[in-house]
Amino acid sequence: MPGTMAATLPVAQAPKAANAAEDTGMDEATLVERAKTDKEAFGQLYERHVDKIYNYVYYKTGSHADAEDLTARVFIRAMQHIERYEDQGVPFSAWLYRIAHNLMANWHRDRNRRKTINLDDLAHWQLFADGPDRLVELSNDNEALLAAIRRLPAERQDLLIFKFVEQLSNAEIGAIMGRSEGAIKSLYHRTLLALREDLHGAIVPVAAPRYVRLRGWLSGGKDQGFG
Incomplete structure (x- = not known):
């Protein structure tokens, strides 16, 4: 599995917000349930996963500006629909990646762009x-x-x-x-x-x-x- 890789891969990180939510260390399943009604809990989920999503979007676009914009859209959409989220036996991040994956498909189709990998x-x-x-x-x-x-x-x-x-x-x-x-x-x-x-x-x-x-x-x- 790729998880066995020993090498350090290049990672693009999202800009950090000055008022970033402090992670309480709560287990993810509990935090996700709380985030359905608690914006602060959702903020903790954002801080845990924003770099992964930003990194994925950046690899797809090759643009930091586009990556920032699209990453924001991913989490806005996630916040709008988190009440419908159901645990499917895979990490919560898979749900976020799917939102990003769908947004990226629309982004490339709308702009008729082909993603590049540096x-x-x-x-x-x-x-x-x-x-x-x-x-x-x-x-x-x-x-x-x-x-x-x-x-x-x-x-x-x-x-x-x-x-x-x-x-x-x-x-x-x-x-x-x-x-x-x-x-x-x-x-x-x-x-x-x-x-x-x-x-x-x-x-x-x-x-x-x-x-x-x-x-x-x-x-x-x-x-x-x-x-």
């Missing part, structure tokens, strides 16, 4: 080789991989962001994208295979430990680590 950010992503415990670090100059990711359908780009940037589980991604956990696992598998096919012939294994380029599944190894 090469500097991509260099910090890590992918699996031969299983979940062996990681492959991408080289800073791997423009071929960046181009291949940009050619993927939007939902597959989303999947990679959720997996490798946000480090979410298949169950959490399924809740966000409105699919079963099995469907997400299958989509992830197909996405990795599509990348490997697209990059066929462009991958050159190197010995330098700092820049090991897409060994394992991308160079034709066994298809493992899709869970």
Whole structure:
């Protein structure tokens, strides 16, 4: 699972409000229930999750200004609809990500924009080789991989962001994208295979430990680590 990654990924953080709500340390399920009628409790939820949502939106837009605006919209919509929230067995953040995911779909459609992923950010992503415990670090100059990711359908780009940037589980991604956990696992598998096919012939294994380029599944190894 992406949760086993040891590397530190680049994180964009939302600007902090001067009157930020103080986190009381209340367990999340209780806090969510209280937030349905208590704005201060909702403020604590905001402080707990705003950086994650901002980070996701920033990766999708590449713009801090747009990320601030869209993140605000996510939490406004969440506050408007939190009374309807029901625990589905996944973290509360999955519900927020789903709101963000839907807003982003509308944002790109309205502007006819294709999201971009910065090469500097991509260099910090890590992918699996031969299983979940062996990681492959991408080289800073791997423009071929960046181009291949940009050619993927939007939902597959989303999947990679959720997996490798946000480090979410298949169950959490399924809740966000409105699919079963099995469907997400299958989509992830197909996405990795599509990348490997697209990059066929462009991958050159190197010995330098700092820049090991897409060994394992991308160079034709066994298809493992899709869970």
